[in-house]
Amino acid sequence: MRLFCTVENGETLEIQAAIQRHPYETRGLLIDALLFCQEEILADTLDTLSVTQSLRQVLAHFSGDQEKHVKSYMLSRRLDTRAQVLPRAGLIASALQIGGPIALLAVFYATHDAHRNIGNRKTLELLLSSVQDQSQQELFRRASQFPVHSSFNSWYNKLLDKDLDTLGVACLLRCLGAEYIPRIIFSRLDSMRKTWGQDGEVQLHPSHITPVVESQEVLQVALQKLETLGFAKTTFDTIRINDRLASCVDNRPEILAWKARAIQLLVHILPIHPVLDQNYAALHEAMLPLLMHVIPYFHEPQVLSVLMQSTAPGPGLHEAAELCIATSYFSHFDWKKKVLNAAGLIVQAYNDIYPHSQTNVVFRVRLALREAHCSMSQNASILDDISSKLTFLRDTAWANAFGADLALFAATQCIQRGDLLSAHYHLSSFTPTFGSSLERVQQTKIVAMRGLVYRFQGDFQKAYETLTSFDDLTTNSTKISSHLGAVMCELGQQDGAIAKSHRWLQLCASTTSKAAVHARLLLANASLIGGLREVLSRQPWSYSSCQDIKAIYQDLSAVDGLDWFVRIAILIGIAITEHVIGNLDHATHAWDAVRSLCEEVRLGPGYTQMMVEFSLAVLKFQQGRAARPTTPQKGIAQQFYFTGFGTIWPDVLCSWLAD
Incomplete structure (x- = not known):
């Protein structure tokens, strides 16, 4: 949640900007808001404000070089014998559990020596008697994000230095970059990495990344220590990283080597070819957040240098290039460009050392070829x-x-x-x-x-016979499955195509994944073809069914990163459904949108544009705005690129003109 102020001219300002530009008015509003909260809702508001100020002051003046009490508590979870039995001990434990090390430091030193320090005594009394439990919890959560003195980083790094394995895992997790890291990334290290050898056969490679993550026992101990230090929280299937604490290792000299290890880790666990792992697509999509953080490391010459060392264990430059090419088949176009650019840097770096490498x-x-295809x-x-x-x-x-x-x-x-x-x-x-x-x-x-x-x-039977030999939704490429579904529609098997799309959707992990988009497009196209066959045979086609199909197309049109072919297919679907429903004005706008998109993506003049113009001409005739149009030009070859657009849709238009 964030605060904004609206000034007299209607401009909206963030609270920081409002304070800078209108300090007195903004302060007055904040005071009024606090007093209202105190009087009407939360009676501990002003006491909580006082404690908040104390915590912030402690963190601003924190001296990491001289601190020893909290460091000891972080490692042992115990205070000295006298303090352990006092109510303050519960506050300290709660601060660490809820807000982590920064909140712990704030609460510990804001209540330290309360018998001699009047200010700290007041803070302790307010926390124990005035500030409500829920307010305490929220305050400790917020304290984890309060500004802290720069010496905190070196203080926290000394905690990590207590154990080299723990430090190594911390650096690796930081280099992987994501807030949530799937634990499968480590469990897959037990499996051999599969590649294609020069003989064209599968080769198996052990991980050889670093012993600290290859041993599940060592890794588990390190993760438990990191959890004790507030660096990470682990569940059965994920590791959640505290980004603020993780940033403390950014300037360590060994971080460059760990960036290379992060690359090697992803190279090992991600398959480079669909045939080599049945979970190829699911793994790549699950690891995209990590890949998006790691790929920029290839722009750092020092990281490339580590990967180039022939004596270094684990995957090298060519294996990293294979990963880049493999992951370029996922996500949006900008990502594809970025990852292929990284592959180019890798290949060039290798070429600089081995210019004659075949x-x-x-x-x-x-x-x-991959760049041109994208x-x-x-x-x-x-x-x-x-x-x-x-x-x-x-x-x-x-x-x-x-x-x-x-x-x-x-x-x-x-x-x-x-x-x-x-x-x-x-x-x-x-x-x-x-x-x-x-x-x-x-x-x-x-x-x-x-x-x-x-x-x-237009040889749909031969296409069907060819593509059905690949009809396995668990291993098929998205392209094959969608084209096979389209061929089934053209052959009058739209019911089978609908069933196929439903099975396909059940296998998709996300509704916006590439596979899910193509499955939903197949569902819409197959349903539309079935409806058009009813229209052509003079049978009633329900308005609600057509609206449902249009809704699928409209949902798909909002998905980013689709290629031009899919975008045109979606807009054609919207235009046809609007036309069939009888929303002639909406249909006109929809066909105009198809025409504009064809121009935008530079689709050369031909059958698609001719059918768009013919559809618009039929619309004008139906609206009484033009004479009956003639049938499409015979000189332009019929095309079958978009489902039904070269077959049943022209027949429907001609049947309307014949009525």
């Missing part, structure tokens, strides 16, 4: 034909397997140009020469992409 050549090409997801304009300028080495099974990525990218560019025959040609250019496992995995991606091309050609 492995690094493959990484550079893979990175260029750019294509945001912009429909045709990129330079970079695929013709890139070549993969084919001397190992590993290198040859990634040659499939080049064929897939070239085919994607052909699809974007509408040159579907050339897409088939490029897909045929990949050959699994060595017969390795990785090459076979890549070959399945080639086959799946061929199924997509069949769909876009």
